[in-house]
Amino acid sequence: MTSILSALLCLGLSLDQKTRVQAGTxxxxxxxxxxxxxxxxxxxxxxxxxxxxxxxxxxxxxxxxxxxxxxxxxxxxxxxxxxxxxxxxxxxxxxxxxxxxxxxxxxxxxxxxxxxxxGHLSDRPFLSVRPGPGVASGENVTLLCQSQSWMNTFLLSKEGATDPPLGLRSKPGAQQFQAEFSISPVTSAHGGTYRCYSSLSTSSFLLSLPSEPLELLVSGGSDDQSLPPTGPVLALTSWERGLTGKPPG
Structure with a gap:
C-alpha cells in the first residue's frame, strides 16, 4: 500500500509540474x-x-x-x-x-x-521655466516646451532618473506649438536638469533632438523621497494612455 501511495504521489507531482510547464509559469x-x-x-x-x-x-x-x-x-x-x-x-x-x-x-x-x-527629427525644441530657474519650495512652477515646427506631442525628462518621462499633446501658441508641464507645489525633490523632446504621434518611437538642458534649482524645504523621478525610459505609445500635466519629481 505504501509503495502504491508513493507512486501515486510521484505521479501527481509529475503531472503538476507538467501542468505548470504547459501553463508557462x-x-x-x-x-x-x-x-x-x-x-x-x-x-x-x-x-x-x-x-x-x-x-x-x-x-x-x-x-x-x-x-x-x-x-x-x-x-x-x-x-x-x-x-x-x-x-x-x-x-x-x-x-x-x-x-x-x-x-x-x-x-x-x-x-x-x-x-x-x-535625433530622427531635425527640430530642437526650446525649454523654459516660469517664474524662473531658481524657485523656493512650495511655489508653483511651469516647464514650457516649444517648437516652431508642427509637432503634436512633447516629452519631458529629468536627467539621471529611471521612471517614465511625461508626455503631453501640444497646444498652438504664438506662431509655434507648445506644451506646459506644471509642478504644484515644487519641492527640493523636483530640482535637477530637465530636457524636452518633440514628436509626431504617427512616429511615436522617433523623437527630435533634445532641447538644451534646463537646471531647476529649488531652495528651502527637505527632500521628499516619496516623489519618484522622471526619466526617458518609455516610448510615447505608452504614456499616451495616461497623459497628465503634472510631472513627478
Missing part, C-alpha cells in the same frame, strides 16, 4: 537597456534579458517583426544574456520583449522594453 524574465531606452541616432545600445540559472537560451524579438535574436546565457552571472545594437537607426526603434528556454520548457515573455531614437 516559469518566472518572467526582466528586460532592460544600457545606457538607457532613449538612444541617439547612430549610437550603440546593449539589451539585457535576465531569467533564472536554469535558463539555457534567451530569445529577443521586436513586436511587429518576424525577426528574432537568440543568445546563450552568459557565464558570469549565468542567468542573463546580452544583445547589442551597434548603430541605432529608425528601424531599430520599437517595443521589444524576451523569453528564455530551459530543459523544462519556455518562460513567459518579459514586460515590454520600448527603445526610442532621438
Amino acid at each position: 516559469f518566472p518572467k524574465p526582466t528586460l532592460w537597456a544600457e545606457p538607457g531606452s532613449l538612444i541617439n541616432w547612430g549610437s550603440s545600445v546593449t539589451i539585457w534579458c535576465q531569467g533564472t540559472p536554469e535558463a539555457e537560451e534567451y530569445r529577443l524579438y521586436k513586436e511587429g517583426s518576424t525577426a528574432w535574436w537568440y543568445q546563450q546565457k552568459t557565464l558570469d552571472p549565468g542567468d542573463r544574456a546580452k544583445f547589442s545594437i551597434r548603430h541605432m537607426t529608425d528601424p531599430d526603434a520599437g517595443r521589444y520583449r524576451c523569453y528564455y528556454r530551459s530543459p523544462s520548457g519556455r518562460s513567459e515573455s518579459s514586460n515590454p522594453l520600448e527603445l526610442v531614437v532621438t
Whole structure:
C-alpha cells in the first residue's frame, strides 16, 4: 500500500509540474537597456534579458517583426544574456520583449522594453521655466516646451532618473506649438536638469533632438523621497494612455 501511495504521489507531482510547464509559469524574465531606452541616432545600445540559472537560451524579438535574436546565457552571472545594437537607426526603434528556454520548457515573455531614437527629427525644441530657474519650495512652477515646427506631442525628462518621462499633446501658441508641464507645489525633490523632446504621434518611437538642458534649482524645504523621478525610459505609445500635466519629481 505504501509503495502504491508513493507512486501515486510521484505521479501527481509529475503531472503538476507538467501542468505548470504547459501553463508557462516559469518566472518572467526582466528586460532592460544600457545606457538607457532613449538612444541617439547612430549610437550603440546593449539589451539585457535576465531569467533564472536554469535558463539555457534567451530569445529577443521586436513586436511587429518576424525577426528574432537568440543568445546563450552568459557565464558570469549565468542567468542573463546580452544583445547589442551597434548603430541605432529608425528601424531599430520599437517595443521589444524576451523569453528564455530551459530543459523544462519556455518562460513567459518579459514586460515590454520600448527603445526610442532621438535625433530622427531635425527640430530642437526650446525649454523654459516660469517664474524662473531658481524657485523656493512650495511655489508653483511651469516647464514650457516649444517648437516652431508642427509637432503634436512633447516629452519631458529629468536627467539621471529611471521612471517614465511625461508626455503631453501640444497646444498652438504664438506662431509655434507648445506644451506646459506644471509642478504644484515644487519641492527640493523636483530640482535637477530637465530636457524636452518633440514628436509626431504617427512616429511615436522617433523623437527630435533634445532641447538644451534646463537646471531647476529649488531652495528651502527637505527632500521628499516619496516623489519618484522622471526619466526617458518609455516610448510615447505608452504614456499616451495616461497623459497628465503634472510631472513627478
